[in-house]
Amino acid sequence: MQVHLNRPARRFDIPQGLNDTADATLMGRTGHLLRMIIMLSHAGGIPALPMLDQSNRPPASRWPESAPNWQQRFMFRAGRVIALFILCHAASLAASVMAPLDSIGLQPLWSASAVQQFYAERENRPIWFDAEMPRPALFSLVQFLETLGDHGLDPDDYHATVLREGLESAPNIPLPERLRNQLEWWATDAFFALSVHLDTGRAYPGRPGLDAVLMNALPQLSVLLAVAVDHDQVASHLTPRPADPAIYAGLQAALVRLEGMPEFPVFPVGTASLRPGERDPRVAQLRECVAAWERFALPETPTAEISPDDPLIYDSGLVQRVMRFQTHMGLEDDGVVGPATLAMLNTPRTRRLDQLRANLERQRWPVLEEHGRLIRVNIPAFTLAALHDGQKVWQTRVIVGRQYRPTPLLEGKINTVVFNPTWTVPTRLVKEDLLPKIMADPNFLEDEGMTLYQRTAAGSIPIDRTELEEMIATGTRPSGLGIRQAPGKRNALGRVKFLFPNNEQIYLHDTPSRQLFNRARRMFSSGCIRVEDPLVLAEFVMGDEPGWTPERMEAIISAGKTRGIRVEPVAIQFVYWTVWADAQGNNVHFREDIYDEDAALARDLARTPWEEAT
Template identity: 35%
Template sequence: MLPSKGFQPLILAVVVALSLATVALAQDGEPLLVQDGQPLLVEDAEPTLAGALAERLSEQEGALHDFYAARDWRSAWQDPVTLADFAAALHTLAADGLNPQDYRPDALVAAHRQVRAEASTLDDRARFDLQASRVLLTVLRHLQRGKVDPYRIDTGWEVPIEPLPLDLAAISRAVDAHRFEEAFAAARPSALPYQRLRAGLAHYRHIERQGGWPMLPPRPQPLRPGDLHEDVPLLRERLAIIGELEVMVADLFEGVVARATDPRLYDDRMVAAVKRFQQRHLLEVDGIVGPQTREALNLPVSARIDQIRVNLERARWLLHGLPDSFVLVDIAGYRISYFRPDGEVWRSRIVVGRPYRRTPSLRSRITHLTLNPTWTVPPTILREDVLPKVRHDLGYLSQQDLMVLGPSGQRLDPRRVNWQRPGNVILRQRAGPQNALGRVVLRFPNEHLVYLHDTPAQGLFTREQRAFSSGCIRVQGVLELAQLLFDDTDTPAHVATLVSEGKTRNISLERTVPVILHYWTVHSGEDGRLIFRPDIYQRDAALKDALDRPLAP
């Protein structure tokens, strides 16, 4: 155990050294306060590197202290080969979307060369050892929980980041064996989505090294199936580069396409490839190369690389310590997944908040469900959406089945309210088939007052991009999800029966279920290929800037 700060540094060095071994050698070959098999007295003690580290570590806290404690206070970076291999390993962090130069591998090698010089002091060598260890621990922290603090770039962030503790003894052994990738792997998320993002980053960087892909000229008219157009050969090349036209590329090499058809023909196979592209980019899947599809096709490969990098960072924020069973809301992907206790996954489509009423990122627990809910119009929606319509036509209230209530809940006559200055009136929609919340609401504590719910507007689920709500999440097939939650938490309730009764009631789950709302603009499909989503809330740019910002020296 490291002596307390009240001990004099030399006494601390002696105690640390004596705790190592009866006859031991420091990593650099210096004897550790042992002479003729007997420990030296304090007044006869020679300064050692372990002692110098111990003196400095006496005022250190946290992971750095624990790392050296796991090493029995031995230095880690005096061997030139160890340091050189570590510097080389730092360059591989580009595969995780991090910038290796943040960790200054070349400066680390130069500093090590300097402290190995004859003129360097024991204190210089101890200082360098701690410096290199700080770099290692910074890398591990960035791989485990991300380089960027999400609270600094998103004021609405509500997802606590709680990385699992690292096995510093295992990290220490990896350092001694020069197995730095093993140390890095212990820190980075092991979840399959993270591994697929890394693989996708490598793939798109390969495309970039090959020169990227061609750009289609801007056109006022869309390209439609059956058209003959000079853009088609460029489009064919563009789709072949990302793997949507493997068969047609082979045909091209054999000259089949050139002999059989006009290469300018936008034929069925090309249309099918465009539809696959549209599906992977969350565009309307119609096979028409209109403005949105052309814009997605013309986004340079460097932009896709940046998009993957920022989502690797988001994955580092989230993909640690996930529970075995939880509900995951993929905001930008308009998808919800319920990972059930039995290993099965229930998935469905969702509608999320419009860009000016964003669905927040948060982590909470589903506590109870409301069946046949009423809906009290939230203040923002009342002020910005409902009141202008009521002022225009008082009949809007009856059309939407909205009751007007006073601050204490008493019923008011709408004709007696000054709608230019309505004061603290409350508008509440009765339960029923046209209620904005539908027939069931899944509730979880959060500061934004958002929840998962049903909706009468089922037609919106057919759209590919579904940012239409005021922040809450509308779920397709939510009654099925509600019943699964009841079943999996041993809550004795039958959704269909209770809904048919028409009574508004809250039912608490016997066990709460974790729920995570998160924002991804790149995700891997079930086939492992990447799906790119529009950045509906314009969050990627701020994260990329923060990710690219150099670390302070």
């Protein structure tokens, strides 16, 4: 799968720092001021610990084309507490000084350099202890860490057990100095790492290594940590901000419920399809499998268990339940238990848990935060949703890229709608797809309304099939060949296309192959998105353009001439969500992991801090 790195420069990319907006400028100046306050208010010293290099972390398998800035989220959160920090900081400083450390036996840290720098700027004064006793915020942190499983994260990746055991080792008495030092470092490391992982994801593709992120954001994070500890508000400062809060809450509830359930029963494999009305000894096992799925995915939708006259008959009641299962899995809802239904039915519980954790992680990734119109394409669900102020107003089916030509994750803004588009065939498709068809069928170009040309220094020169044959016959390797398709009923882009800036030549468009939208598994394109109802989408995109009625659009299409219209930009994002549910964790939907992304992301999430550094 391709990795997409050619992204437009972001305003907050490391090491460029903050942009020149008023808020960002204020945050940058305030961050430096607070840094000076911290340095001038403390005394002491702390030895260096080895840095854990994050730079060689394996890349994620798919990268967004143009991502919203993840650093900006630190700015907003810090901005809300700057004033409070300045007012309260002097009164809340710890009085003691941490002793120098030679070897404190630390569990590996996510970012030893950031933690070390934080304490150096505090002149080695503790933040989680006061007069050798743990502050309330440290207990609150441990309580919060032990809930990380609900977010799909391992609490022990963030030192939960060692912190809890350390606090429990000597209740109600001052802890030994060495242990206090250990708990200080572990607690601060956990807070810093989670401030990134819960806010912008642990495996967000395209982001620099965690060490670089934390060091760059250290002034703001130091403020957040000080306020969180002083006011015992650790949990509120680490609360995620998911792309869709209702889906995130639903995924959490579904994860907790599935973790408490036994393994799913298995339907016999390697056997013929089971069809409605058939009598088969496997029906009893099918009934058991469907019931187990309903207990997980539809816990608040009671299913009446009616004793069938013949328990071996695949009767209408069970057929309806299987069809509901198929709908929730994005399958053909025909009631036939064939290979696709069998694969979904027999997916192990552990795999479903990995999918839930992977999708919780994706919900934490930064997305376009649009308060107006937004178009969201969910690739594995084969759907496009139009949203206004966060509310879905319309949805349609789409066709996405094949497995060997996958649709990438992209974000941008649609700025052009083209009616009666021409199609300039990408060079790769000319070579791999169309040249063999041209050589096999003398009438192919004419039938498809296509023109073959060769790019030269003097410009594009039309050539015909005979000239192409002569080139091949004489051993001349054709170069610079291109194909352009005229507008019309055969045009591969249909009646309209939607353009947004990106480096992958990806866009949305109509298609003459309407029958493909009736398939459940719609991977037929070379990466672009084919839209089932493109004129309805055009109405949504051009909704703020005066005079663009459906009748006017139809008139332009009927005229047959190509016409491009610049429009007020409309945000668009491609996401890869293979699981979703309602806010209570009911009505859980799964989709096939068509590009094998869930397993890769689950492996990335399972990496421990010390594995991250190797």
